[in-house]
Amino acid sequence: MNKMIKAQKGTKDILPVDAEQWQNLEFKALEVFSNAGFQEIRTPIFEATELFARGVGDTTDIVNKEMYTFEKSERSLTLRPENTAGVVRAYIENGMHRLSTPVKLWYKGPMFRYERPQAGRQRQFHQVGVEMFGIKEPAADAEVILLAVNYLKSIGLKDLDVEINSLGCPVCREAFRDNLRKVLKPELKNLCPDCQKRYETNPLRILDCKVKECKNILQKPEIQKIITSDYICEECREHFNDVQKYLDALNVKYKRNKLLVRGLDYYNRTVFEITSNNLGSQNAVCGGGRYDSLVKNLGGEDTPAVGWAMGMERLISLLPEVKSKKIKAYVVSNFTIEALKLTEELRSHGIITEFDMTNKKFTKQLEKASKVADFALILGEDELKNDSVSFKDLAGSKQETISRNEVFSRLN
RNA sequence: GCGGGUGUCGCCAAGGGGUUAAGGCCUCGGAUUGUGGUUCCGAUAUACAUGGGUUCGAAUCCCAUCAUCCGCCCCA
Numbered sequence: 030m031n032k033m034i035k036a037q038k039g040t041k042d043i044l045p046v047d048a049e050q051w052q053n054l055e056f057k058a059l060e061v062f063s064n065a066g067f068q069e070i071r072t073p074i075f076e077a078t079e080l081f082a083r084g085v086g087d088t089t090d091i092v093n094k095e096m097y098t099f100e101k102s103e104r105s106l107t108l109r110p111e112n113t114a115g116v117v118r119a120y121i122e123n124g125m126h127r128l129s130t131p132v133k134l135w136y137k138g139p140m141f142r143y144e145r146p147q148a149g150r151q152r153q154f155h156q157v158g159v160e161m162f163g164i165k166e167p168a169a170d171a172e173v174i175l176l177a178v179n180y181l182k183s184i185g186l187k188d189l190d191v192e193i194n195s196l197g198c199p200v201c202r203e204a205f206r207d208n209l210r211k212v213l214k215p216e217l218k219n220l221c222p223d224c225q226k227r228y229e230t231n232p233l234r235i236l237d238c239k240v241k242e243c244k245n246i247l248q249k250p251e252i253q254k255i256i257t258s259d260y261i262c263e264e265c266r267e268h269f270n271d272v273q274k275y276l277d278a279l280n281v282k283y284k285r286n287k288l289l290v291r292g293l294d295y296y297n298r299t300v301f302e303i304t305s306n307n308l309g310s311q312n313a314v315c316g317g318g319r320y321d322s323l324v325k326n327l328g329g330e331d332t333p334a335v336g337w338a339m340g341m342e343r344l345i346s347l348l349p350e351v352k353s354k355k356i357k358a359y360v361v362s363n364f365t366i367e368a369l370k371l372t373e374e375l376r377s378h379g380i381i382t383e384f385d386m387t388n389k390k391f392t393k394q395l396e397k398a399s400k401v402a403d404f405a406l407i408l409g410e411d412e413l414k415n416d417s418v419s420f421k422d423l424a425g426s427k428q429e430t431i432s433r434n435e436v437f438s439r440l441n
Numbered sequence: 442g443c444g445g446g447u448g449u450c451g452c453c454a455a456g457g458g459g460u461u462a463a464g465g466c467c468u469c470g471g472a473u474u475g476u477g478g479u480u481c482c483g484a485u486a487u488a489c490a491u492g493g494g495u496u497c498g499a500a501u502c503c504c505a506u507c508a509u510c511c512g513c514c515c516c517a
Binding site: 035089090110140148158234240293302311314316338339343392393395396398405411421 | 442443473474475476477478508509510511512513514515516517
């Protein structure tokens with residue numbers, strides 16, 4: 030035998046047994062998002078590397094160490110690690126700011142990140158997500174969060190935890206960042222190496238460091254004072270309060286998590302995450318927030334936006350397994366032409382039908398039928414003479430001979 | 442990039458140095474000759490991740506590599 034070629038590390042085949050689950054997730058997405066006025070957009074799987082560097086942010090891990098980048102004709106291209114940047118690019122490039130506001134889009138598809146695979150993490154994985162452009166008001170944040178909750182409900186996931194926070198705007202966040210740096214400076218040497226880097230690149234991320242020493246340092250009163258202070262400015266606070274007011278009115282349960290800091294640079298104001306306790310350490314099924322400056326940063330009109338993405342593999346791992354549907358009817362006959370014709374006729378009536386193509390012995394065909402189908406339709410010499418069919422319920426042992434026409438009503 | 446666990450047929454597995462490496466499931470073939478789901482027989486024509494080493498002898502002990510899983514980082 031030749032050497033086996035295997036699926037690459039961190040990639041998986043989605044086999045027929047799983048396909049039904051995937052189809053259901055996709056179908057429900059179409060249904061729920063359309064209902065809320067979101068339209069599907071499909072963007073390319075690879076884009077100019079620069080799009081992600083500028084869009085996602087060049088201090089992020091995603092851009093720094095996780096991108097699948099390759100050169101072709103002296104262009105640097107990258108397999109998309111997420112889809113917000115791509116959707117924003119398409120929004121700008123296609124002049125979608127001229128469409129009536131808001132522009133509401135959703136997408137699904139594979140994303141690629143070069144990381145060590147583990148539970149709930151693959152190198153090729155799938156996300157479903159929504160983006161809404163053109164609305165700066167907090168109602169947009171609330172609608173988008175509600176949509177996430179509704180989608181999860183529609184696929185059968187309830188009781189997940191919604192956490193929200195506000196990162197403030199560039200102005201107030203910068204002030205907070207400076208304060209944080211100031212108060213952390215004396216402890217800089219005692220922070221873990223990662224946090225020492227974060228101190229430079231994104232000090233907010235130090236807040237959710239899991240290293241014990243860092244956690245202890247953060248407990249110091251003078252540091253706590255900064256962390257717990259409501260640093261965001263008046264306008265940002267009002268925005269955030271409204272978001273919460275709307276969510277309350279919509280009966281969306283959430284927790285405020287002051288340490289929630291998302292890893293992508295483009296977020297401002299509202300950020301949120303939806304997590305589950307049943308996922309191991311990769312516990313987020315949904316992450317998102319507002320990104321009011323991204324469209325402008327990527328060369329478009331200044332356009333506020335808010336959106337989220339969910340990891341489809343993680344959703345599926347939370348869902349109970351489904352048994353695949355059985356074949357409805359199995360035609361048992363040694364008259365191949367007649368079996369073919371009856372099968373085709375049943376299928377044209379929308380009945381899932383198979384017949385035995387190998388023309389095996391009667392008992393063998395019936396044995397097969399009992400394994401894969403609900404009903405056997407026996408078409409032998411006698412039945413052919415009378416233009417009838419023997420209709421056998423394979424769950425029990427009832428069998429009766431009925432006319433051809435009756436078959437369809439029995440099976441519907 | 443860093444830590445830890447695990448690799449025996451398509452799947453689940455037993456065996457922890459000694460002649461043909463159990464068993465179960467699935468699949469396929471056969472027996473019961475127009476009646477299946479039970480039973481019985483048989484097959485899957487060289488399955489111990491790979492490469493070294495120790496040994497008279499290795500699936501079993503050692504080393505390396507690879508794969509996979511779990512955790513860190515980060516994210517969905």
